[in-house]
Amino acid sequence: MSHTIRVGDLVTGEAVVLDLRVAQLASRAVAFAFDVAVQFLLLLFVYLVLPISVDDALLTALALTLVVLVLVGYPTLVETLTRGRSVGKLVMGLRVVRDDGGAIRFRHALVRALGGFFVDFWALGLGGAVALFVSLFSPQGKRVGDYLAGTLVIRTRVPRQDVELVDMPPQLADWARGLDLSQLPDELVLAARQYLSRYHELGEKARWELGARLADDVGAAVRSPRVEYTHPHPYLAAVLAERRRRAAG
Template sequence: MGDLVTGEAVVLDLRVAKLASRAIAFVFDVAVQFGLLLLVFLISPTDFDSALQTAFALALTVAVMIGYPTAVETLTRGRSLGKLVMGLRVVRDDGGAIRFRQALVRALGGFVVDFWMLGLGGAVAMFVSLFSDKGKRVGDYLAGTVVIHTRAPKKEVVLAGMPPELAEWAAGLDLSQLPDDLVLAARQYLGRHSELSERARYDLGVRLADDVGAAIRSPRAPQTDPHPYLAAVLAERRRRAGG
């Protein structure tokens, strides 16, 4: 299990997923992709000439093998069906949620290098992952991402309580779209807040608060410090979950 280190040298104790769990998730995802390919080919028109059929088949293959994982990981902020089953999620190297760009680069890297075109059915991904302390494949290195376990943090972190001045505001938040990986990153930040330099404390806090604000559709006010903002969101989330 490896820690994630941000640009400010802040250690985030997120449990990095290694080869075994990622391989099982990959099998689930490949089964879904090949099922989609089979379904699409069965319902596709057959009255094309051979050249058009070849082009059509290639376009469908690219759409499923690249478009499907890109769309799914973008919409779910890092979770495919296989990762959902295994309790995994793709996050940025700094612990934040991935965006379309990271999802697309991972999908392209997987199709071209890790698994299919040059990947010998996954041999390249397996080889690279075995020599990575964070279990990364080529697509992860290119996209600046890492796959983590989301079902439990590596160790408990003492969390800040609800700031009284933000309690009423927090009670009205919609937290349904707040992703687990972002919660974990915010927890680690709050737990190590006093250990950071003033500059690192503010810069990392602003970055996390901006990501949280986008997820809950309630951005941090410029005059509000990132620490109480994040503390209020996480305290409200714990309250709704029963503590």
């Protein structure tokens, strides 16, 4: 049986679910409120700099164009550049990821923004009722834009009591000190934590295959691929232990 990895419902071929904390509606609503505030400030700025010497028809056209650019362009640009973290999501510790757990790209951010503008929030004039209704009935809290883009929103902050502390494998300590962890995505850190914390629930084949996929993704992010004969468990444990050491120091 093949093994698949999905953030939010991380499943192994042995049907062991590794829950990676899909964002709840309340936290998404607060993040959205922050983003709306930023968009309102952008619109206010645009309004103040619009030329007032043009005729009413042209002024209306300019205003509508700029409103769409702010309401669609802002989330598209920000989520593309930050790999799924708008201002509101950064404040609330959330991130948009693809359904397969990978980082979103421009097309995902654009489809989400278009879905948000035309269906979820603005164009229908329903004040976000569509997004609220769809999210309430979605197992992963998705709105229409997420379904269209193939994305979901996850929490990147783990409560302290839920974090499984891992020890540094002595043989990898020197290697880990030289790692560049600046590009290590939070969603991969969460996946690795869940894998390590539930390692003993997995069969031997799942331990290796699921761990190898995670380790390969982590290795690409830290630019130090796992050596083929190195087991994924100590490799991932070394990366997470080093990350914790730097955060504490």
